[in-house]
Amino acid sequence: EDQVTQSPEALRLQEGESSSLNCSYTVSGLRGLFWYRQDPGKGPEFLFTLYSAGEEKEKERLKATLTKKESFLHITAPKPEDSATYLCAVQGGGATNKLIFGTGTLLAVQP
Amino acid sequence: EPEVTQTPSHQVTQMGQEVILRCVPISNHLYFYWYRQILGQKVEFLVSFYNNEISEKSEIFDDQFSVERPDGSNFTLKIRSTKLEDSAMYFCASNGAAGSSNQPQHFGDGTRLSIL
Numbered sequence: 001e002d003q004v005t006q007s008p009e010a011l012r013l014q015e016g017e018s019s020s021l022n023c024s025y026t027v028s029g030l031r032g033l034f035w036y037r038q039d040p041g042k043g044p045e046f047l048f049t050l051y052s053a054g055e056e057k058e059k060e061r062l063k064a065t066l067t068k069k070e071s072f073l074h075i076t077a078p079k080p081e082d083s084a085t086y087l088c089a090v091q092g093g094g095a096t097n098k099l100i101f102g103t104g105t106l107l108a109v110q111p
Numbered sequence: 112e113p114e115v116t117q118t119p120s121h122q123v124t125q126m127g128q129e130v131i132l133r134c135v136p137i138s139n140h141l142y143f144y145w146y147r148q149i150l151g152q153k154v155e156f157l158v159s160f161y162n163n164e165i166s167e168k169s170e171i172f173d174d175q176f177s178v179e180r181p182d183g184s185n186f187t188l189k190i191r192s193t194k195l196e197d198s199a200m201y202f203c204a205s206n207g208a209a210g211s212s213n214q215p216q217h218f219g220d221g222t223r224l225s226i227l
Contacts, residue, residue: 043115043202043218044154045218046215049215097142097166101153
């Protein structure tokens with residue numbers, strides 16, 4: 001069964017303190033791994049897509065990487081506005097288009 | 112930037128009543144989805160829709176649920192007889208030109224459905 005596990009569940013950082021969020025996955029024939037940001041009461045906001053092991057994507061203070069078993073979201077010198085829940089989702093192979101989500105990591109960045 | 116819009120933002124309904132949640136996907140997208148998120152839980156897939164028919168549905172999407180694209184812009188989710196356990200945030204999403212269904216899905220801000 002396709003599965004996504006994210007860790008840690010919650011992370012508290014001081015402003016400027018870099019860290020990484022983990023997303024481990026089990027899926028048949030990965031077609032894409034997606035990172036989203038979700039603010040309270042809002043829908044998931046797309047950040048990155050990774051399609052194959054070794055791929056990396058960057059946007060401002062965020063960098064996403066992918067291996068055959070997991071993905072990392074690296075946050076460099078975070079700011080309070082980076083506080084949110086970060087969701088990882090995978091799309092499996094075959095005819096399916098559905099995304100399978102993890103439970104997310106709640107990130108709090110304190111000034 | 113184009114976005115997915117959902118109405119209403121909050122819907123309160125008595126158990127057993129019918130409810131229709133509405134979505135306007137991004138205009139050039141061809142694939143449409145409904146997901147739900149029960150408070151404190153994962154975002155869960157309900158149904159995908161392409162070329163005017165359901166392409167995939169989850170076990171959650173039973174006979175009480177239906178989807179429709181009544182015109183060229185709207186995409187609706189109907190729950191025929193609501194149950195307490197249907198209380199959740201419902202998200203609509205869309206993506207892709209034809210053949211590109213693994214492009215990122217873009218989500219609306221959801222409808223919070225509260226069943227009393």
